[in-house]
Amino acid sequence: MSPDVCDLTLIDLPGIARVPLRGQPEDIGEQIKRLIIKFIEKQETINLVVVPCNIDIATTEALKMAQEVDPEGKRTVAILTKPDLIDTGTEKSVLAIVHNEVIPLCKGYTMVKCRGQQQIDDDISLEQATQIERDFFQNHDYFRCLLNEDKATIKCLAIKLTQELVDHIKKSLPQLDEQIKKLLWDVRNELKECEGGPPQDPRGAKQFLTQTLKRFNDQINSLSSGELIFEENLFAQLRAEFKKWNDHLNSSKPSFSDSKVVSQENRGRELPGFSNYKVFETVLQKHVAELKEPANDLLRGMKGQKEKAEQRILEQFEMENLIYTQDPIFLKILSEITKEWFLEEQLPMFDKECTYSQMMKAHYEIVVQRMADQLPMMITLFMLKETAELLSTDILSLLDGANVSELLFEDSDVSKRRKDLRDRLDRLTAAQAELTEFI
Template sequence: MSSSRIFSLFSSPDRIADDDKDSDSSQNESEEMKGEVHSYLEESIRPYIDLIDTLRSVGIQKDLALPTIAVIGDQSSGKSSVLEALSGVALPRGSGIVTRCPLELRLKKVTGGVKWKAVLSYRKRRIEFVDSSLVAGPIKASKLASGKVANLTHDEKKFEFGDPSLVEEHVEAAQNELAGKGVGICDELITLEVMSPDVCDLTLIDLPGIARVPIKGQPEDIGNQIKRLIMKFVEKPETINLVVVPCNTDIATTEALKMAQEVDPEGKRTVAILTKPDLIDKGTERNIVDIVHNKVIPLHKGYVIVKCRGQQQIDENIPLEEAKQMERDFFQNHDYFRCLLNEDKATIKCLAVKLTQNLVDHIKKSLPQLNEQITKLLWDVKTELKECEGGPPNDPRGAKQFLTETLKRFSDQIKSLSSGELVIKENLFVQLRAEFKKWNDHLNRTKTSFKNAKELSQKNRGRELLGFSNYKLFETILQKHVATLEEPAIELLHTIKDIIITHLTEVAIQCFRNYSVLIKITKTKINNIQSSQEDKTEQRISEQFEMENMVYTQDPIYLKILNEISEETFSEEQLPVFDIKSKYSEMLQAYYEIVVQQMADQLPMMISFFMLKETAQLLYTDMLSLLEKPDVRDLLFEDSDVSKRRKELRARLKRLSTAQEAISTFCTD
């Protein structure tokens, strides 16, 4: 079906048959064409529009971006006039920034006797201040110096009316409430849903006009504020960017088109509208035609030129329907632009058809990704809801049973964590192994060659005469060298303690996330047990280093290492001839190699045993003692925001499930 055939749907019956109004056959042909167009829309367009309407009606846009059209342009570019012509309602006008909040304009073509109806809605931020000492658990709020907590919430406001003349008043009132009276802007969205038999099926978002120079009362960075707000919308891949450019400006320098090109450099999701064609200088008409023909700045979705009501027509109260007829006459009688009308590249009605087609095509392309996003979000919501679904029974016996089950889940999680089966955020054993590797690397760096036997013997020589061996010399050198390892070993213990506390605390938060009292108690128990275990482990490490002063290893082990280091090979029977000071460097090196091998494994095993495995068991036993408290319901006190969170998750689950069901029929292929 060509766009010219679809175009006829948005033309009045008189215009469709205007050229042949006296011919019955032409009239019948026109009626047949209308029926064909209606059938095409019903079968190919309407289902997709209805799908997005369904998703939007259940509020799925709170969870992910939906295909839409964002309208951007410089101040006084004609944005409001274009939207008025598309929607059939008068929007706020004036100089400076008129659109001060993003305005989502939902146009819905309805039949069945409905004349005209609109619903305007928005959410106003509300700040609640509460004493921070009363707040338990994580909340989305900002802490103030006064010790108060500022908690942001939203109040939904909705107005339904049947008089089109009230639109401007309601939009202005909403903007004043959200952005304040004056010239400020706000990123809160205002939604205006217009249902009428005279509109096309579209959803557009009107954004503030791009300003370069602040006017009185505006902040110096108002231009940057507006650009940041616009970018929030136009950078989304789901958004078609509708750029409004006056014909009497240089399109190459238009800020709105530059911004669209930043986020869509290939122009695949950008449509441009040329406005105010009656204001161009004579002799520039061909330039405008070249732009619309995509010869100047090519856009994949192309250009449309329109002529909306001017200020004089507005002052004269020219109706929008009459203005549309005047627009068509303007292009029909224009020497240069008549061709654009014949090519369906001119008038608001042509724009409506083009945007509808583009939006539906965009919806089709976005559906697979939307389906994937909804499926993933559903999984996340169900998982999160499991963690806060239900709650402790009110009766003491039921509460105790609930606490028992809750503590058992925590115990199982701790056991899984200590055995390496549970991973929360980061893998505990990956972190531990990394720290143990640093310890092993440090040990290897402390290996000395002990090659300068003469210097070693002179520095550590006892009362013996020259030529005599001294075993005390051998021990002293080794003991001094091994003693330097104790401080790094204790530092390793402290590091491992911090890592384990972090992981144990994370498990507690995950298991008791709704119960701040339990979290607080568990954190205290974790820290107390870890401190006690740290003292115990530090004592074991000290004992380990005291034992290393004994200088002992099995003969076969020592001989094996010694033979690997020495240039000669000795048996146990030959070893006495090795006991000369010139060979002490090799003997020291061989024994220290054994020390390094022992310490590289023993310290990590010791720390892991006392700080992790034994801690897990102690923590489980200590937590069970909570069941002995007289009223366990105090332990299961829920944070004030838990019920609210549960309610939000259930609502989110409902709308995501509805969305998944609605979209599934479109993604079966």
């Protein structure tokens, strides 16, 4: 670092090793190449290929790798070093390289003469080294022309790199802006998962806890009433289960087709010709009882106040054993089945105009309609609505004599992640603001 140098971001990549030293893996050369490629293939970087003047540039592996990732040479700048070590008579060949006549590069070549090890040991300052370098080129028979062409000295290189970097950044700004926007979107989404950490002061912490519990309580109530819709809609799932129950009721309706067989199988001690209501009642009770197992299957898929809902469903089946319905309802369904019209004024009436099977079918239809609604309503009431109310009461009770700091304690990793995300958000926001001025 120095006040006398330009601001540049440099990544110093390792030299390409060919022979592994003791303790190094056999594929050390390939590992280094992969590392170098990882950096130089990025379109937002400028690749500086450093080549000593005293070797054959055409065989330089670094330049070859740069050409592979940048065939047109738009991101490659070549730097020729050690001009004081070239063999006498090769100066013109080196000049041809610098003049872009051997391996052309869009950004060309620059020659520099850095401090030698002896100068470093002698604590030669950068300012002194800069003057020594300039004197070298000024007094060189072949290379002095490079000064006028701005193709020699570290100072010239620094100015060139700064301008190249600025130009390259300008070209990359739209792409950088899109990348920053995407990163900002991702960071904001991540922050939502851990945003709103608890305040440190007791009063603020208590208020934070109250607001948090209230929001949670509101969500529970909204969810139980079907107002809050998540990705996996609770009521959509319940409705599907309730539909299965309704479909089962409709598909399992007995036909009661043979009233004579029904009467004979369930005949008591009465003489022929006499009707027995007990027959009607017994047959219907038997078929209603067959619905208990599927009803319990519907309940087993739920949790919470299962026992309470189970008890109410059992009571519903016990009530269905009473074989009761209002006369107008029964007569309406019976009329629909028999295609004959029955009126309350005709009561009491004999069943010779209508078979037992049709009367059983009429009442069973009423049972199906009642059960199709009653079970879902009981499950919704006892396992959703009342559960939500009990949970809400328990949540609000946490505020009574609660240890706020204990309730609001969070894992240190969470707070650290929140801080890191907020810092990233600040940096990205600042970067976006800076970019906006240039785009």
